[in-house]
Amino acid sequence: MKKYLKNFNFTCGLIIVITLFLMCIISLFYIPYNYTEMNYEDILQSPSIKHIFGTDNFGRDIFSRIMQGSKTTFLISFFSVLISSTIGIFLGSFMGYYGGIIDKVFSKFIDVLMAFPSILFALVIISVLGSNITNTIIVLGILSVPRFARLTRSSFIQGKNLDYVKLAKIKGVSNFRIIFVHMLPNFKMPLIINASFSFALNVLSEAGLSYLGLGIQPPEPSWGRMLKESQNYLQQAPWYVFFTGFIIFILALGFNLLGDGINDILEEK
């Protein structure tokens, strides 16, 4: 652990992610202002001691809205990474380990998925299924499967020829156990790194979808939608745009730095 903390990227990323995550946890219990309460006296106030990020066009405290939105962001990103990693790892490990027709068929599926422009894919799915949190999670999850699958697949194709895998086969260990108990723990590092980057990507994608109006709808809070609303008041209240955009940026940066840091440590070995 110490050598991870010595890495600048990792430590910075970790601090950012932990801070924002704490903000998310705290928001479950306490938010400074009631975010739905519209206070027409205080509209578009610049940052002050009373409102650290200022207020929006309805007089709602921006900081509280950001806190509120963090719940959605973390929820969506976490579950979509969970879905994509589970499906991707299962698929990739079977493809790499068994090879043959399983590999050929699923490779084609993954190629098709990758060739599809992601925004278009999201548009299609969401317009068919409706735009809510669950569907956003599903869409983002599916879109991230190819990277996990390819990563696992290449690890397993090489790993199949390792001596201890051959020995495990000789011992009569079941294929399932070989894949998940013997091989996967040895190949987990690239997957963890990819999960970190994937998280960052999903934060941005969710914000992008909500910005376009495809993601979550009001009254569910969302940073992306806040960004869209803030656009109209760019001249009158630039802090609205700035803080919203900044928080999206900093969370994505945090996860990127985290992944980068782990990657550095891995390469040093």
Add this chain to the structure above:
Amino acid sequence: MNKLLEVRNLSLTFSDDDNPVLKNVNLEVKNGQKVGLVGESGSGKTTLGLSISRLLPSKSKILGGEIFFNDSNILKLSEKDFNNLRGNEISIIFQDPMNSLNPLMKIGNQVIEIITKNLKIDKKSAKNLVLSTFESIGLKDPEYVYNSYRHQISGGMCQRILISMAIICKPKFLIADEPTTALDVTIQKQIIEILNKLSKENNMSLLFISHDLAIINNISDYIYVIYKGVIVEHGKKENIMFKCKHPYTKQLINSIPKMENKGKKLSVSNRLEINNLDYKEYLCPFRSFCPNKIDYCYKQMPDELEIENEHYVRCFNY
């Protein structure tokens, strides 16, 4: 003694039909017999060992021949049936002991897997069996080794662990693919002694694959000499080591440094890199470098001749 393993006319290729790695290989191992398979790099000895245990890479193709284990053709068995055989009756140990163990699993957990898959005993008695096997094989602190990881133990200890993994189910047949190549000579001697003892105690047959004639001399009763996928000579150990007939075997034996020849130039054959053309045609593989070659060597592959009791050679000179 009856036959335990019989390889009959096995031909195998990795890429295309013209380039066989093994050509009409015939090999026999009797019950309790220790057979040595000696050859240089690229001769196909490891491939032969892998084909007996059906661990060849998927792109390999068997062109012909059969492998009989206890009178059943193991090449025809389904994957499931053969899995019951492998690990239980046919065991194998590889060349690099360190890499044969999973770096993220405790040693004990890895050894115990072979028991739980093949013998039906509960976990506690399995653990005791493992510990007692460790002790019988010369590991001084079985409990410590059981709970440690592969980076915490030495190469010699590692190889002993692999041997104990291989023999714990009391197999009838053990394939040892250059098990001592990665170890130093003192450990080599100990490993050979362990294998000798095990073979005697459990009436276990052994196929010892190596490029080192000295080790083959120490461990085998019967020797097969393989060169470029062809068995050129085989026979009882004394016949091969002291009365060898094939020109290739003669050069092998001559290349062992001897005390009497101290100071003299080592007699090595004047050979360049492997000539790939030698693989393709079904002729004597040594024909390009043989000092005793004749015209006929370029026309036909010599048959196997019985020179004397338990001594066969494949050469036109006889």
